[in-house]
Amino acid sequence: MRHDDIPDDLKRLAFDFFYWFSRFEFALKEARYLKSTDEGTKAEVSWDRFIEKHREAYHLTPAGQALIDAKPQRQIVGDGELAFRDVGFNAGATDLERVVRLANTVRNNLFHGGKHGSDYWDEPDRMRDLLTTTIKAVDDLAAQAGLQGDYERYY
Numbered sequence: 001m002r003h004d005d006i007p008d009d010l011k012r013l014a015f016d017f018f019y020w021f022s023r024f025e026f027a028l029k030e031a032r033y034l035k036s037t038d039e040g041t042k043a044e045v046s047w048d049r050f051i052e053k054h055r056e057a058y059h060l061t062p063a064g065q066a067l068i069d070a071k072p073q074r075q076i077v078g079d080g081e082l083a084f085r086d087v088g089f090n091a092g093a094t095d096l097e098r099v100v101r102l103a104n105t106v107r108n109n110l111f112h113g114g115k116h117g118s119d120y121w122d123e124p125d126r127m128r129d130l131l132t133t134t135i136k137a138v139d140d141l142a143a144q145a146g147l148q149g150d151y152e153r154y155y
Contacts, residue, residue, distance in 0.1 A: 010124050010131075014110060017131045021107050024138045027147040047104065051097050054145050058096035061144075063136035068098050072105045073132055075112075099137055106134045 008012075028045045033053075035044045060068075074083040087105050089098060110131070142148055 002115055004071055010127060013128060017107075017135055019109065020138055021103075024147070027142060030135050044128055047100050050145070051094070051100055055094045056148075058094070058144060060095040060099070061137065063101040063133055063140055063142040064095060066133045067098055067102050067106075067137045068095070070102075070130055070133060072102055072109065075107050075109065094112075096138050099141070103134050103141075106130050124131075141154045 008055055024152055025045050028041050028047075033046050033050045035046045035049075036042075071086055074087050076085050087101055089101070
């Protein structure tokens with residue numbers, strides 16, 4: 001979808017999505033969910049550490065279930081062109097892992113652009129649903145992990 005074709009409310013929603021998603025990643029960094037804690041290394045979020053710490057205590061919320069049910073797809077390299085495929089999970093993947101991986105998929109799809117070839121990407125209603133659902137799912141993750149203070153620090 002070209003910029004001029006995007007409805008104004010969807011542009012605002014995309015901004016809100018990036019804002020809240022980046023706030024959550026900020027909170028994860030502040031809580032030291034980092035790929036490396038070695039001095040001088042890049043401060044990169046470790047989603048795996050977050051999942052490992054909270055996998056047992058996480059309770060699937062309606063937003064988390066809605067995100068799982070929406071099945072956002074991941075862009076892949078296809079035979080001669082880019083394509084989309086369902087996000088695969090290992091056997092025994094927890095609800096938390098599914099929600100985190102799918103939320104990141106929505107973020108990656110929106111941020112990295114180039115979404116021709118998806119059956120859903122140019123459907124504004126689907127995008128509204130995915131963005132709204134993912135914002136709520138991230139809010140729920142922050143609340144359950146006790147990260148609300150860092151999450152909302154600069155709101």
